[in-house]
Amino acid sequence: MKHNEILEKIAYCIEYGKIDRNSPFPPNLKGQDGAGEYTQMALEKGIRADDVLRMGLMQGMDRVGKKFRENKIFVPQVLMSAKAMNSSMEHLMPFFTSGEIRSKGKFIIGTVLGDLHDIGKNLVSMILKGNGWEVIDLGIDVSSEKFLDALKEHPDSVVGLSALLTTTMANMKETVEKIKDQNSETCVAIGGAPVTREFCDRIGADIYSPDPQGLVDYLNQRYNAG
Amino acid sequence: MLRRFSYDFNELSVTKSDLEECIGIGCDLNSFPGQPEEALKSAADICQIQGGYRIFETIGKDYKERQLIAGEHYLKTGRLIFGQLAESDGLLVFVCTAGEAISAYAGKLMDKGDTLRGYLYDVIGSVCVEKALDKMEKELDAQMRKRSLGLTRRFSPGYCGWDVAGQQKLFSLLPEGFCGISLTSSSLMKPIKSVSGVMGFGSKVVKQERPCSICGKRDCIYYERNSPIKH
Numbered sequence A: 001m002k003h004n005e006i007l008e009k010i011a012y013c014i015e016y017g018k019i020d021r022n023s024p025f026p027p028n029l030k031g032q033d034g035a036g037e038y039t040q041m042a043l044e045k046g047i048r049a050d051d052v053l054r055m056g057l058m059q060g061m062d063r064v065g066k067k068f069r070e071n072k073i074f075v076p077q078v079l080m081s082a083k084a085m086n087s088s089m090e091h092l093m094p095f096f097t098s099g100e101i102r103s104k105g106k107f108i109i110g111t112v113l114g115d116l117h118d119i120g121k122n123l124v125s126m127i128l129k130g131n132g133w134e135v136i137d138l139g140i141d142v143s144s145e146k147f148l149d150a151l152k153e154h155p156d157s158v159v160g161l162s163a164l165l166t167t168t169m170a171n172m173k174e175t176v177e178k179i180k181d182q183n184s185e186t187c188v189a190i191g192g193a194p195v196t197r198e199f200c201d202r203i204g205a206d207i208y209s210p211d212p213q214g215l216v217d218y219l220n221q222r223y224n225a226g
Numbered sequence B: 001m002l003r004r005f006s007y008d009f010n011e012l013s014v015t016k017s018d019l020e021e022c023i024g025i026g027c028d029l030n031s032f033p034g035q036p037e038e039a040l041k042s043a044a045d046i047c048q049i050q051g052g053y054r055i056f057e058t059i060g061k062d063y064k065e066r067q068l069i070a071g072e073h074y075l076k077t078g079r080l081i082f083g084q085l086a087e088s089d090g091l092l093v094f095v096c097t098a099g100e101a102i103s104a105y106a107g108k109l110m111d112k113g114d115t116l117r118g119y120l121y122d123v124i125g126s127v128c129v130e131k132a133l134d135k136m137e138k139e140l141d142a143q144m145r146k147r148s149l150g151l152t153r154r155f156s157p158g159y160c161g162w163d164v165a166g167q168q169k170l171f172s173l174l175p176e177g178f179c180g181i182s183l184t185s186s187s188l189m190k191p192i193k194s195v196s197g198v199m200g201f202g203s204k205v206v207k208q209e210r211p212c213s214i215c216g217k218r219d220c221i222y223y224e225r226n227s228p229i230k231h
């Protein structure tokens, strides 16, 4: 198999959520190699880890984010794609550790204080990871202080806030203000069902997106990292 | 008057297509053979569906501020819902939950990396509260009919212009911890898979269509996505 064919296989397996040979999903790929095996094969054939990441894994996840935005696929498919991506990522981990490949940057994410919803936030995390970001997930019910502490530890990170109710969305305002007070350069993204662009402008956050891909596109543009 | 009810998961007949509908219009779970079926089977032992309501036989109306007056409490439901309840003589304040266990189980699966299964259980939790409320509404419709009364559809804080913060007032009409549901200061109900709301009733009440067509809120997610979740 040619190098670009292997990379396309990786992208394909991630796009369709084929984790590895043992995974029964999707049924039409049963018994075939998955993202894990193809990633291993790519590295064994001497393809650079960075190319595997960018031309295999990230390609696949980009397709997933776009199809999800267009309602061509739904949460279950994204979850399987994220698993396929993880199985590919496991093989790439040593190259991250050695510094041979680098993430696009760090992204701190959490659901704001008073809110316990996490599926939306988790989907954003998965799609960002698949687009080459290192994600630091603070979980749910996260206070402004926790966001600030995480920023102290990882100063150049982008921050993402999620909320599912208008009552908890109100807590975004305080968190954004405190983050901007600490460092006005910090980029803050907000999202979740009740959030709107108008609210985003009003509280001084940098970007609102109704879906994870919108955030990916914005970050790629802002950090010139497409 | 306070009433409580509990339903068995199996009497709600939750189907795979209910889950698909909740996940999104066009979603097809056939690419995950066996998964929804298995989750639906074992969810029966996990969901603890219970609910209850308080009936106010008569309510007052503050037309100026567009508030409903139940006992000594004022409910600021907003213009739209106030309009929908204009013909109502009485009010029924309800809550319903699928219980804590279903979310806990879903969370546990997700934490250990079994994300698809975890997500399916989470969706089952959402669907089953909705189906329980459909059943409750049907039973109440029949009861009201016997009294020659009509019942409005359900209206919840967070919908149709009724602020989610209105949950605080709604919960003050119910005993603390009613049906195992509590409200946080940020107006979030625990367990997560819970829904609250009101319905009006009266001799002149006729059930109407959802007020989407007369609501200006075109960015309401309910309106936009035509979501099957009706709370």
Ligand code: B12
Binding pocket: A075, A117, A119, A120, A121, A123, A124, A160, A161, A162, A163, A164, A165, A166, A167, A189, A190, A191, A192, A193, A194, A208, A209, A210, A211, A212, A215, B125, B126, B127, B129, B130, B156, B157, B158, B159, B160, B164, B187, B188, B189, B190, B191, B192, B193, B194, B195, B196, B197, B220, B221, B222, B225, B227, B229, B231
């Ligand atoms: C299923 C559902 C329920 C279920 C389960 C809820 C749960 N959390 O498990 C049930 C039936 C129990 C329920 C109950 C209620 N609900 Co409800 N529910 C929904 C529904 C239909 C789907 C939510 C969902 O799971 N979405 C799927 C996930 C993946 O999407 P998501 O979290 O929004 O995340 C995506 C994006 O928002 C974005 N995103 C998320 N975070 C971030 C962060 C960043 C940085 C970025 C860029 C993007 C991003 O990316 C994600 C992936 O695309 C929504 C409407 C809707 N279509 O969103 C209403 C909705 C959330 N509910 C709403 C309301 C009001 C309620 C109730 C208060 C009603 C009531 N009075 O009983 C209760 C509250 C429950 C509680 N515990 O307090 C409102 C909230 C709006 C508001 N006014 O605040 C909504 C938006 C419906 C509406 N009116 O438009 N609900």
